[in-house]
Amino acid sequence: MGIDQSKYGMSFDCLFDAHWKCMSIIRCTKCGTVVEYYYDEDYEPNFRCPICTDYKTGYVYYTKEQIEASEELKEIIKMYEELQKQDQERYERKEKSLIKEAKNR
Numbered sequence: 694m695g696i697d698q699s700k701y702g703m704s705f706d707c708l709f710d711a712h713w714k715c716m717s718i719i720r721c722t723k724c725g726t727v728v729e730y731y732y733d734e735d736y737e738p739n740f741r742c743p744i745c746t747d748y749k750t751g752y753v754y755y756t757k758e759q760i761e762a763s764e765e766l767k768e769i770i771k772m773y774e775e776l777q778k779q780d781q782e783r784y785e786r787k788e789k790s791l792i793k794e795a796k797n798r
């Protein structure tokens with residue numbers, strides 16, 4: 694079903710989304726490279742994983758090897774994932790309470 698985007702270095706998981714600064718932390722599902730992806734004026738519409746392809750990017754990225762070798766990077770990524778989880782939970786709670794309110798109206 695559909696095109697396997699990972700073949701083209703275009704399959705990413707979003708670890709964290711900082712909408713207020715138009716920045717996401719994304720991870721290539723194929724090679725595990727983590728990228729600070731911007732979708733403001735620095736937006737790169739054809740962005741692909743620089744490790745899986747020969748794409749040249751201005752974004753900061755860390756390869757899986759770099760991450761595995763650095764406790765600091767591991768901590769930072771864990772922090773992002775934790776923040777995202779909290780954000781998601783907050784959002785779901787809010788959504789539930791809004792639905793309940795609407796029903797009670």
Ligand SMILES: [Zn+2]
Nearest residue numbers: 721724742745
């Ligand atoms: Zn990759």
